[in-house]
Amino acid sequence: MAIDILTDKIDQRLTRWFETSAQALLFIFIVAILLTILAGCLYTLYDLRLIIRDGFHHAFRPLLVDMLTVLAVIEILRTALAYFSERRVKVTYIIDTVMVTVLTEAMAFWHREMTWEQVAMLISLILALAATRVIAVRFSPRRMQNEL
Numbered sequence: 001m002a003i004d005i006l007t008d009k010i011d012q013r014l015t016r017w018f019e020t021s022a023q024a025l026l027f028i029f030i031v032a033i034l035l036t037i038l039a040g041c042l043y044t045l046y047d048l049r050l051i052i053r054d055g056f057h058h059a060f061r062p063l064l065v066d067m068l069t070v071l072a073v074i075e076i077l078r079t080a081l082a083y084f085s086e087r088r089v090k091v092t093y094i095i096d097t098v099m100v101t102v103l104t105e106a107m108a109f110w111h112r113e114m115t116w117e118q119v120a121m122l123i124s125l126i127l128a129l130a131a132t133r134v135i136a137v138r139f140s141p142r143r144m145q146n147e148l
Contacts, residue, residue: 019087026080033077040070061107068104075100091136099129 044066050059075097082090106122 023084026084030077030080030084033073033080036073037070037077040066040073044070065104065107068100068107072097072100072104092133092140095129095133095136099126099133102126102129 044063047059047063047066050062053059075093079089079093079097082088082093102122102125109118
């Protein structure tokens, strides 16, 4: 009995220490993400000069890739903030982040020659991610609790 009480106290202290450490590291991580978003926005604004130099058609691709990259970082921020508030990572946020990143990479290949196999793999990956997201929303733990 005394050993159980001692074990429970040690478990509670370790859990509290882990949660405090994780929150401190996550706070540093969130500050780094915010600085990255700021840098990405500034870089996108700097790339607006390409419109004057190269014309809108040639400047559109790098600007679009810059903006999608910033959106991917914003999705990472959403994931980190969700962990702060809910003490768990939502699968849908991770899938959203991966989808934005994959679409960003697809846009980066815009002017490059891609084989049909590469295009098929990219489409398959996007469809698999979309299906996984639908399944994650349909069978989420919160929704299952609400149905009970």
